[in-house]
Amino acid sequence: MNLSIPLGEQNNDYAAVRVISHDSDGIEVKGAKMIVTLAPIADELLIFNMPGLKPGDEDYGVAFALPVNHPGVKIICRKPLVKESFSDFDYPIVNSFDEIDAYLLLDNVHIPWNRVFVFKDVQKSNIFYDKTFARNHTGHQGIVRGLSKAEFLTGTAIKLAEVLGVNGFINVQEKLGELTSYIELLKASILLSEEEASMSEEGVLNPSISAIQAIRYNFPKMYERMVKHIQSLAAGSMLSTPHSGDFHSQMIWLMLKIDQNF
Known part of the structure; x- marks a missing residue:
């Protein structure tokens, strides 16, 4: 995605979320959201594009609510901080907490009208973030x-x-x-x-x-x-902090034995 080019001129299906069609039942959208915090454990997501749309970006002037298990929704999680090889001794905090940011892909997702808040309106889309507080x-x-x-x-x-x-x-x-x-x-x-x-x-x-x-x-x-x-x-x-494996090596026991002899 080239950030110097308006969304309406992007040659990328996943530069942002946009409307690709609509009918009497609702709208069909396609695109992606780069960072969706805690998406995998959410029930629903609020999808909207950030302020800054310009005339010609009408297809991107959209906001709607979306269940995470909706057909066509794909959630790609970032690489987790937790690793099986990490011990609590070496990483006491990392293995206890993680923030599941994700990349959200929408492939021809149908959204019923009762879940749509903004439809192909640049002005309303630009004020949505602030107007809704x-x-x-x-x-x-x-x-x-x-x-x-x-x-x-x-x-x-x-x-x-x-x-x-x-x-x-x-x-x-x-x-x-x-x-x-x-x-x-x-x-x-x-x-x-x-x-x-x-x-x-x-x-x-x-x-x-x-x-x-x-x-x-x-x-x-x-x-x-x-x-x-x-x-x-x-x-x-901080540089000299021993690894948990160091306490299970022959070298550490040899050093302790030498120290005791002195």
Whole structure:
């Protein structure tokens, strides 16, 4: 897919989801969505193209709801993080959690009219993300997730500093203070988005987007600094962490025996 070319001019059946035909029963669509989080375990998916459509992209001006077991739907999961050869000793976190992002393919899928929200309308398609407050709710979920990540990394950094006995040094305290300040900023932004929430005409309470967008912009930078601080605190310790297999080799027992003799 060439991103410099409008969707309506793409020579690719799977550049995005588009309408290929319609009748009195509904519409028929074809195309793909690049990232569909947790698709394999969802009941239904909300399909729409992101804002930015231009005149000539009418076939892509579509939004609809789709059951995951609908005929013609294919879900291709990304390579999972969990691996059979990974031990809990070596990867205590990776084997416990995974986010099943997927690639969604729609091959001539029929959607009944009662599941269609936007039909070949560029203007309505472009405002769908904001008009439905989908941006607000997905963004709120995103910054709450960011808070969980920040709490985990900050807790890891604090524990690491305690174990290494460096938590009394001023420069280390400065780094830990920076990390804990990120947590408070995230908490404040979440509370602000909820405090300034507004009720839609349909009776749905929608968090304010301003604080959400501020965190969505800044959190990747915060996260990068958190990881770098942990790497700085651990220094060579991270590189010298033994593998679980090392504890079952003859070499480790020989080293322990030599150490005991001394």
